Amino acid sequence: MTICDPLNVFLSATHARVDLDQYERNIRILREIAGLDRDFMAVVKGNAYGHGAVACAGAALHAGATHLAVARVSEALELRAAGIDAPILLLGGPNLAAIDQAVDHRIALTVGTKEAMEAVQAAAQRTRERPVVHIKVDTGLHRYGADPELAVHLAQTLAADDRVSLEGLYAHFSSSDEADEEPTRRQIEVAEATLRNIATAGVEIKYIHLPNSAAIIKGRTGNSNLVRSGTATYGLAPAPDMTMPSGIRPIMTVHSTFTRVSTLPVGEGVSYGLTYRANAPEWLGTVPVGFADGLPRSLSNRGWFLVNGQRCPIRGRVCMDQTIIGLPAELACETEVTLIGNGEDDAMTVDTVADMDGTIHYEVASGLSARVPRIYYRGDNVVGWVDAVAGVSKYPHEG
Ligand SMILES: *Cc1c(COP(=O)(O)O)cnc(C)c1O
Numbered sequence: 001m002t003i004c005d006p007l008n009v010f011l012s013a014t015h016a017r018v019d020l021d022q023y024e025r026n027i028r029i030l031r032e033i034a035g036l037d038r039d040f041m042a043v044v045k046g047n048a049y050g051h052g053a054v055a056c057a058g059a060a061l062h063a064g065a066t067h068l069a070v071a072r073v074s075e076a077l078e079l080r081a082a083g084i085d086a087p088i089l090l091l092g093g094p095n096l097a098a099i100d101q102a103v104d105h106r107i108a109l110t111v112g113t114k115e116a117m118e119a120v121q122a123a124a125q126r127t128r129e130r131p132v133v134h135i136k137v138d139t140g141l142h143r144y145g146a147d148p149e150l151a152v153h154l155a156q157t158l159a160a161d162d163r164v165s166l167e168g169l170y171a172h173f174s175s176s177d178e179a180d181e182e183p184t185r186r187q188i189e190v191a192e193a194t195l196r197n198i199a200t201a202g203v204e205i206k207y208i209h210l211p212n213s214a215a216i217i218k219g220r221t222g223n224s225n226l227v228r229s230g231t232a233t234y235g236l237a238p239a240p241d242m243t244m245p246s247g248i249r250p251i252m253t254v255h256s257t258f259t260r261v262s263t264l265p266v267g268e269g270v271s272y273g274l275t276y277r278a279n280a281p282e283w284l285g286t287v288p289v290g291f292a293d294g295l296p297r298s299l300s301n302r303g304w305f306l307v308n309g310q311r312c313p314i315r316g317r318v319c320m321d322q323t324i325i326g327l328p329a330e331l332a333c334e335t336e337v338t339l340i341g342n343g344e345d346d347a348m349t350v351d352t353v354a355d356m357d358g359t360i361h362y363e364v365a366s367g368l369s370a371r372v373p374r375i376y377y378r379g380d381n382v383v384g385w386v387d388a389v390a391g392v393s394k395y396p397h398e399g
Contacts, residue, residue, distance in 0.1 A: 012288070012371065012372070012373055012387065013256050013257045013259070013288050014254070014255070014256040014287070014288050014289045014293060014339070014372055015254070015255060015256070015372060015373045015374070015375050016050075016051075016252050016253070016254045016255075016368060016372050016373070016374045016375065017252065017253050017254075017255065017374075017375050017377055018051050018052060018055065018056075018251055018252050018374055018375070018376050018377065019251045019252075019377050019378075020055065020056075020059045020251070020376050020377065020378055020383065020396060021377075021378050021379060022235065022249055022250075022251045023051075023056060023059050023060070023063070023233065023234070023235075023251045024059055024060075024062060024063035025247060025248075025249075026232065026233050026234070026235050026247075026248045026249070026251065027040070027042065027059075027060055027063040027064065027065060027229075027233050028063055028064065029245055029247050029248055030213075030216055030217075030229050030232055030233060030245075030248070031063075031064055031065075033216055033217065033219075033245060034211070034216045034221065034227045034229075035221075037225075038221075038224065038225055038226060038227055039066040039067060039207070039225060039226040039227075040064065040065045040066055040067070040226070040227055040229070041065065041066070041067035041068065041069050041089065041209065041226060041227065041228040041229070042056070042057065042060035042061075042065040042067070042068055042069070042229065042230075042233055043068075043069045043070075043091070043228055043229060043230030043233075044056050044057050044060065044068055044069065044070060044075075044079075044230075045069060045070045045071035045072070045075060045091065045230070046071065046366040047075075047366065047370075048234070049230055049231065049234050049236070049362065049365045049366045050252070050294075050364075050365040050366045050367065050368040051234055051251065051252050051365070051374065052374040052376070052386050053070070053075060053078060053079060054078065054079060054082040054084065054386070054393075054395050054397075055374070055376045055384055055386070055395055055396050055397075056233075057079050057082075057084050057086075058082075058084065058395065058396055058397030059396065059397075060233065061084070061086050062397075065086075066086075066087070066226075067086065067087045067088070067089060067226065068084070068086055068087070068088045068089070069088070069089045069090075069091050069228060069230075070088060070089075070090060070091065071090070071091050071092055072090075072095070073090065073094065073095060073098040073099075073101055073102045073107065074098075076088045076090055076102060076105065076107040077101065077105060077107075080105045080106075080107075082395055082397075083397070083398070084397075087108060087132070088106075088107050088108060089107075089108040089109075089110065089134055089168070090102060090107055090108065090109050090110055091110060091228075092110060092136075092143075092144050093110065093112055093113065093116055093144050094109050094110065094116060094119075094120075096115070096116065096119040099119050099120060099123040100123050100126060100127055102123075102131075103120075103123045103124065103127045103129045103131045104127055104129060106129070106132075108131070108132035108133065108134060108167065108168075109131055109132070109133055109134070110133075110134050110135075110136045110144075110170075111133050111134070111135050111136070111146075111154060111158070112135070112136035112137075112138065112144050112145040112146045113146065113150075114150070114154070117133075117154050117157065117158065120133055120164060121161060121163060121164060124161075124163035124164050125163060130163060130164060130165050131164050131165070132164075132165050132167045133158055133164050133165065133166050133167065133168075134167060134168030134169065134170055134207070135151055135154050135155055135158070135166070135168070135169050135170075135205075136170055136171065136172075137151040137169060137170070137171050137190070137191055137194050138171070139171040139186075139187040139188075139190040139191050139194075140174055140183065140186065140187050140190065141171075141172050141173070141174045141187075143172070145171065145172075148190060148193065148194040148197070151169070151194050151198070152194065152197045152198050152201060155169070155198040155201070155203045155205065156198075156201050156202075156203055159202075159203040166203070166205060167205065167206050167207060168205060168206065168207035168208070168209060168226070169191070169194065169195055169198065169205050169207070169208050169209075170191075170207075170208065170209040170210060170226075170228075171187060171190075171191040171210050172210075172212065173187055173210065173211070173212055173214070173215055173220075174187070176211070176212060176214040176215035176218065176220055176238075177214035177218075177238040177239035177242060178239070181218075181220065184215065184220045185220075187210070188210060188220070188222040191208070191210055191222070192208075192222060192223055195208055195223075207225060207226045208222075208223060208224050208225060208226070209224050209225070209226035209227060209228055210222055210224045211224055211227040211228065211229075212227075212228055212229065212230070212238070213229045213230060213231045213232035213233070213238045214232075214238035214239065214242065215227075216229055216232065217232060217238070217242065217244070217245060231362060232244070232248060234250065234251055234252065234365065235248050235249045235250035235251050235342070236250060236350065236361050236362075236365065240351060240360075249342060249343075249344075250342040250343060250349070250350070251342075252340075252342070252365065253338060253340060253341050253342050253347075254289075254338070254339040254340040254368065254372065255336055255337060255338055255339065256287050256288060256289055256305075256336075256337045256339060257287075257333060257334050257335060257336065257337060258285040258286055258287060258331070258333040258334075258335065258337065259286050259287070259288050259322070259333065260285070260286040260333070261283065261284070261285050261286075261327065261330060261331055261332070261333055262283075262284050262286070263281055263282065263283055263284065264278040264281065264282045264283075264284050264315075265278065265281060266278055266279065266280060266281055269316065270284065270315045270316035270324050271300075271315070271316030271317045271318075271319060271324055272316070272317045272319065273316070273317060274316070275300065275301060275316050275317055276301055276315045276316040282315075282326050282327075283326070283327035283328070283329055283330055283331070284315060284324050284325070284326060284327060285307070285312070285324070285325050285327050285331060285335075285337070286322055286323075286324050287305065287322065287323050287324070287325060287337055287339070288321060288322055289321075289322070289323055289339055290318055290319045290320045290321040290322055290323055291318055291319075291320055292320045292321055292369060292371060293321075293368065293369050293371055293372050294364070294367040294368040294369045294372065295318055295323060295339065295353075296318070296353065296356070296357040296359075296364075296367075297317065297318045298356060298357045298358070299314055299318055299353065299356055299357070300314060300316065300317040300318045301313075301314060301315070301316065301317075302314065302356055303318075303348055303352075303353065303356060304325070304348060305323075305325050305337050305338060305339050305347070305348075306337070306338040306341060306345060306346055306347035306348075307325075307327065307331065307335060307336075307337050307338075308331075308335065309345065309346065310328060310346075311346055312325040312326055312327055312328070312337075313325060313326050325337075340353065340364075349361075350364040350365050370388040370389050371388075371389050373385060373386060373387040373390075374386045376396050378396075383396040384396035384398075
């Protein structure tokens with residue numbers, strides 16, 4: 001039996017590698033598809049879908065993104081604290097209790113209700129800043145936003161208020177990743193009719209932005225002069241059956257090593273509940289990754305990790321912090337183990353994991369927890385890293 005220390009890559013042997021060159025290539029391809037005359041908002045909410053918000057935001061701007069988008073005031077503040085100065089839009093309804101902080105940090109706010117509008121006006125009064133506002137019109141997703149009629153009223157009221165700067169009107173598609181174009185076409189129609197009514201009321205708005213990743217790729221962009229993209233920038237298809245434009249590839253892989261390599265005698269079981277038992281003596285490798293890192297427990301006895309190009313099955317239950325796999329032979333503890341690959345080898349991908357877990361890759365990638373350090377690469381060079389739990393980081397844009 002070999003017992004060894006976890007490889008001290010940074011603080012944890014289990015880590016994600018994020019290819020920032022590929023991320024920038026993905027963004028450049030998407031910008032070209034959307035048309036270079038349109039502005040480009042890189043969506044980095046949910047810790048950049050699990051890839052790490054600060055590093056991705058910096059790279060997105062380098063690749064020509066003109067705007068960033070997040071979902072929480074805290075996410076916007078993280079970017080500002082890291083020195084990112086670009087326009088940031090808070091998608092969805094803002095937490096009204098945090099509006100002053102958002103305004104103080106020049107975070108553009110979404111307004112989709114009368115209450116949100118009044119809260120922004122009050123914050124403008126208190127802070128003496130001039131908050132940028134985008135109106136969200138609900139064109140059929142029925143999640144957040146103003147009905148078209150209310151949207152016109154909000155636009156008129158905000159345009160008449162010098163304390164705020166009304167800059168955008170947007171909507172979000174429900175079904176732009178689906179073959180049936182009709183729901184998207186209708187949503188575009190409602191949004192553009194709303195914009196026309198706003199114009200008729202004498203209000204001009206700089207940006208209209210409807211498309212998400214799927215709509216950009218399918219060319220369902222309407223008259224938008226700004227597009228928003230999240231998933232495709234990370235190289236992940238908006239829907240499993242969507243073909244991605246050539247050149248776009250996933251940017252993140254997840255790796256580890258073993259904390260122990262051992263043998264399982266015939267008849268003995270592995271992990272909680274001993275749900276796997278050896279029929280023949282078997283080599284096992286213990287990997288320091290579990291559901292607290294975002295590896296779904298539903299992969300117990302179903303998933304696999306890739307070692308030396310070979311699929312090694314997960315034996316027994318995935319634990320909170322550790323997972324055991326079957327090995328073809330005795331291996332050194334420092335052997336590289338690939339937990340999630342980018343589709344170019346036999347490793348599981350975020351799609352494989354999502355399939356097994358009955359979900360979509362968005363949940364798998366964004367569910368990769370803060371405990372997993374993210375290491376940023378350009379080519380073969382490490383250009384930055386974040387271990388959010390340890391509070392250790394070196395961001396690429398800091399040089
Ligand atoms: C998350 C989100 C996006 C990005 O969608 P993708 O499909 O990941 O490109 C765009 N707009 C809004 C309002 C969102 O919430």
